[in-house]
Amino acid sequence: MWEVLVNKLKEVFQNADAIIVGAGAGLSSSAGYDFGGERLQKYFGDFVEKYGMKDMYTGCFADFETNEERWAYWSRWAWINRYEPIPKDTHKKLLKLLEGKDYFVLTTNIDHAFQRAGFSKEHLCYTQGDFGLFQCSKPCHTDTYDNYATLQKMVREEKNMSVPTELIPHCPRCGREMDFNLFWDDTFIRDKGWHIAHKRYTDYIEQHKNGKVLYLELGVGFNSPGVIKIPFWNMAAENPDAVFASVNLTLPCYPEILEHRSIVIQDDIDHVIENLI
Numbered sequence: 503m504w505e506v507l508v509n510k511l512k513e514v515f516q517n518a519d520a521i522i523v524g525a526g527a528g529l530s531s532s533a534g535y536d537f538g539g540e541r542l543q544k545y546f547g548d549f550v551e552k553y554g555m556k557d558m559y560t561g562c563f564a565d566f567e568t569n570e571e572r573w574a575y576w577s578r579w580a581w582i583n584r585y586e587p588i589p590k591d592t593h594k595k596l597l598k599l600l601e602g603k604d605y606f607v608l609t610t611n612i613d614h615a616f617q618r619a620g621f622s623k624e625h626l627c628y629t630q631g632d633f634g635l636f637q638c639s640k641p642c643h644t645d646t647y648d649n650y651a652t653l654q655k656m657v658r659e660e661k662n663m664s665v666p667t668e669l670i671p672h673c674p675r676c677g678r679e680m681d682f683n684l685f686w687d688d689t690f691i692r693d694k695g696w697h698i699a700h701k702r703y704t705d706y707i708e709q710h711k712n713g714k715v716l717y718l719e720l721g722v723g724f725n726s727p728g729v730i731k732i733p734f735w736n737m738a739a740e741n742p743d744a745v746f747a748s749v750n751l752t753l754p755c756y757p758e759i760l761e762h763r764s765i766v767i768q769d770d771i772d773h774v775i776e777n778l779i
């Protein structure tokens with residue numbers, strides 16, 4: 503059954519006029535970004551012992567004793583998941599698979615992994631921020647700031663789960679503390695780059711409403727279905743020549759209306775991509 507589905511997806515992939523990829527958290531975890539288990543222990547054993555966090559992401563919202571400790575956690579979290587090499591070459595394999603195709607990628611992932619794997623921004627739209635960027639925590643303006651140098655210093659100078667106070671970043675305009683440019687509440691800033699990327703995406707889907715379009719979901723769960731899942735279902739439903747495909751370790755699914763035009767594979771994305779190349 504697995505082989506039949508992968509071969510079917512391969513065939514649709516090869517014959518598609520356009521491939522629109524929607525990438526969610528499952529793709530990042532397939533590429534080795536596991537936020538729990540051994541990796542959590544390896545990088546955050548000290549914090550886990552003190553605060554008992556169950557995964558790296560929710561750990562960000564722990565009730566840290568001091569601000570310096572909070573930034574020690576945050577900088578370590580962002581550094582290992584955003585700047586250190588991606589654990590596996592899943593994104594590179596995907597890029598190889600898409601080579602020579604007409605394609606576009608929409609992602610909710612914040613790890614910049616597509617760009618780091620060599621995807622050109624002309625093919626990309628990232629919707630929920632990037633933890634490689636800072637913004638004003640109570641946005642007084644809409645610029646974002648590269649945080650590589652600041653985080654590198656924090657990670658290097660962290661001692662006893664605490665960063666030096668003077669490294670905590672402040673807004674150059676209003677002096678408030680900075681925050682990551684992440685869609686974790688309504689203070690999220692959509693900067694110039696965000697708007698340009700969204701225009702690229704809306705132009706692309708507008709130009710590919712018809713024809714053999716493959717809507718390919720990779721690791722998209724139900725956390726924010728309004729960004730990828732539901733729009734993909736709707737667009738596929740409106741185009742009788744389109745196919746919807748979903749690859750995910752957990753709960754890949756399709757709506758009834760797409761029953762005869764869906765391919766759903768419950769498996770590790772990295773493994774499936776390897777078999778599609």
Ligand SMILES: [Zn+2]
Nearest residue numbers: 638642673676
């Ligand atoms: Zn400000």
